[in-house]
Amino acid sequence: MEASADSDIPAGVPESKRWLFEGEAPPLPRGIWGRWPALTFVLPFVVYMLVGMFEPGPPKTFQPAKPGETPKVGKLGHPIGIVGEDGLRRDADGHVIDAETELDENGYIQMPYAYYPRVYTIKIIATVVAMILVIPGYLSFPLRLNWIGIAVGVVGVALWIGICKLGLEQRLLVPLGLGSLVDMGARTGFNPLEQLKENPSWAYQFLAIRLLGLAIIVPIIEEFFLRGFLIRFVMDIDWFKIPFGRVDKLGLITSVAFPMLMHPGELFAAFVWFSLVTWLMIRTKNIWDCVAAHAVTNGLLGAWVIWSGDWWLM
Template structure:
């Protein structure tokens, strides 16, 4: 596999590996096979975000499809922001419990007694959700997978090329990545549609960042930690 492949797949793989480790620790704790101090999950999250960010920085020269100058296109960026807010609204207002992966424990920073550490974690959580995750996921789902499902030599496929197969498979897999599966499928479909409309990974990153920022602020305001 070449650098174009690994630069988009490795950040996502590392991210999901950390998610798998966290879920395994929670499962073993629930089965009383290990005694887990949940506070260890906070530095684990920080390590996950810094690791993924480091990989993205290392491969940054391979991400020519990310052109943030496209954010200066006011009408297009306004559409991206609206899509992000729509996804946020769907995520919190609709009942997706029929197809969810159990009850989400989420991250509750109020369990961190030291004020400085609590605010540091909140800052890390927001930075991860608003900066690192949108870049990492849009590179994997919209830049890599949507094109790879059309042709294995994905860099020869133009950004925003549509096929029903890639659209449906990527939308469903995006949903399966998330705790609330149906909400994730809807979000994945909307991000895909935004890409087809704008042919811009940068605009998808913007929409994703807006959705995650709105959700983060909502969680901090309401204490609905299951969304985190």
């Protein structure tokens, strides 16, 4: 879509949407980052998510069905994860497995939980490489911070922890038959100080890597993807011409709905927290304030988890 001759508003934009383009959008950097503007916002996030698909979670422990309950059986009719009448333990596909084989929540064989630190470390390295490749795109947004972003981050962590501890998802959604949705959002809850206690050096190294990902990497890639790209993309195909912080109803819905889908196990906390940061985005119109708020919340969350032992929050 070409820009009109007398303004920066793309030609063909209906009158009802012209206000979205009023103001100055972040300039496109030179080179490949300008030719493909989505690259800056999408590449690191996609790398992070793709590698994260291989992260193993805590193994599922299956128990024999209680009286009146229907036993969980696999494709061949054998009970999953427990010793059957034939004296054998099987996975959901009916394959015979030994007592050490770990199963996921659906009863399928998964990578051992002990491999989580390695996979997570690879994920962070790959994401950092992707971030380095798109630095020119990051620098197209003036690096300035407002104290409001820090304040939002502090308030946000209190809201996140408090709402998560209420367990509203278990209380309200599980009775509606949405337990599988809630389970999809379960955190890995890997405690390196416990799981890696036999190797203290690696335990603290991985803890540092985990906090780096939590408080630095994730805030940058998530905010640039969600607020820098996705919210603007759903508003118009020429999204990169929309000034940051300008948002319509569809953008507002996206700013909350997408994060809620990404955090099904913390649905209500995600609704409140991301709504708060969307307000910050509209208030300061500065993506780095959103990154700062996210970083403060996640950093304080990490500190809380280490202090309290609530590793289920990570």
